[in-house]
Amino acid sequence: MKNTDLCQTGIEIIGDVSWGTHFCQFYQTKTDLIGTLVPYFRAGLDNNEFCVWVTSDFLNTEEAIAALQKGIPNFSKYLKKKQIEIFPHTQWYLKGGKFEMKQVLRDWVNKHDQALKKGFAGTRVSGNPFWIDNKKDWDDFAKYEAEINKVIDNYKLLVLCTYSLDKCNSSEIIDVVSNHELALIKQAGKWQNIQSVGYKKIEQSLRQSEGRFRSYIELTGQLGWTTNTKGEVEEDIPSWRKYTGQSYEEVKGTGWTEALHPADVKHTLAVWNKAVRTKSAYETEYRIRRYDGVYFHFLVRGIPVMNENGDIQEWVGTCVDITNRKEMERVKSEFISIASHQLRTPLSAISWAVESLSEIECKNRSANCKKYLEQVDNQTKKMIKLTENMLDVTKMELGVFSFKYEEINPLKVALKVIEDYKDQIKNKKIKFKFIKDTDIQPYKTYSNAIVTILSNLLSNAVKFTPIGGRIILRIAKKNSQLLIEVSDSGVGIPKSAQAKIFQKAYRATNVKSQFEGTGFGLYITKTMIDRMGGEIIVKSVRRKGTTFRVILPFKQEERKIQAVKLTSNLTGMTAII
């Protein structure tokens, strides 16, 4: 984006231009050059700009200084102040003996940075490629001019390149004109400004797309950013900078991370670098420090942008303020925490009081005493179970259920869960078999989910299997997925109910009255399985038995790349969105 500050060129036919303008002049005589460059530099010196004039064999350093002294009052004071530097091309373009584009560009940036440090308003320069005498240097110089165009918008630089009209053939003139925003040519004794028509059209189109793009960003209140293929900020990111208050210099490269909360930087860079390296979609959360120093939670997403050849050209991304969402989550979690605690407390008190009563008081009382106390105890246990289930369901619905991600061996977990039902299985004389695939290794997954799934399926199997029945638990590896299968010889599930058993509070007709249950167990189990990207299937025959089959992937699915393909309406340029 262009700086909106204007500076006076000192050249009548052009007037004022914004910083970051790169223009050229075709001269024929020394008078042409002097007549343009002296007013040009005069305007710069008058406006407290730092000036650099790289001279050539056509108009050398002594001649340049003489012309400036003649045309600018008190010129020596500027020289003394070192506000202007004049030196030959050999000390600039051909420092090492040959033209090194990257070095010259770096040198210009250095001059610019130093000028700003010294307190100048900007830097105004002029150079003359009169020294070029072969095609290779000409082509290199043209590339160099094009590079200037890519970055000049970010700097307080004004660049005027002077070309000898006599030295340029027609195709070379076209090269030069297409690389500059304005071109000055003398026609019929008068200076004309030939603005590069193609350049202007392209610029207009770009500005329109840019304008639209920025409007979208502003409408959504998001921060937009873009980086080069290496993941470094190169082009200006104004919406980000507006929010954080950082300058372009502070933000480029990886400087943008300075605005992140220090505790979030390491993880963010790890995730970002991985995304850039693997060319996959980028998403994470972090806190950004606003211009006033306050940190806010953001969700950031980035995708690679491909050009026509399928290569990544750049990355674009947005940051969305999720502070409200985070606050809501915190409020919900806290509410559920308090609610669960408040509900459990009186239930614990009743439970323990009944326990104490049974032991002490019923020894010498009637049989009814024990019976009624047992009923109180059973009902209390039911309430506790119901409370637990409802709290889990509420957490899931509100999106604040915490899945614990850690490494576990499903076989070990299964053994622990089986322990919980050992007594019930023994009391009901159930034949229990555990078939396990011994080569299942520990792996990272949601441990509390696995526990809940196993516990729920086993609990149901034990509950609905009659005395002397049979239960088989099988855990195996199947097609790089984890298989958990629980079969029983229980009452079975009617066909009409099989689709509904995973619903909240559903209890099939054949069990509703005889067996206790909250109706939430399978809903919770299925929700967890869905979240993990797995599936659960039920097969059942009434009065024969039921088999629940759960398949869980060992790895979480990688997010698919959503790259944006560019369409080019204008040759060599790209339009966005």
Next chain:
Amino acid sequence: MSNTKTDNVKTILIIEDESDLLDLLQDKFITSGFKVIGAGSGEEGIRHALKNKPNLILLDIILPKMDGITMLKKLRQDRWGKGVPVIILSNLSDQNKISEAMKIGVYDFLVKSNIKLTDVVTQVRQVLD
């Protein structure tokens, strides 16, 4: 004079702000042969702990004036407090709080509504033996 009889009686400090629950726990532990000190807040709890130096502390997390985690942190800063066994007895199932407590160092985390009084005593006996 030897105090072998009193030496074998273990002292438990129970920090619980629900008076009914505290009563039930105290009665149970006394009939099970323990000496019991009760406290109704984190502040009271740490005072009694450092003064009486019990053999084990049963601690709830949600407490007035100073919550269980804060009390636990303070306790662990004391030379004696660093080593006393602590069992969390709570109705809170917040994953974060559980991990926090485990990090500071507790023997176990028991959920009141899921455990019988008898089993609480069994757990305490296991830790003290």
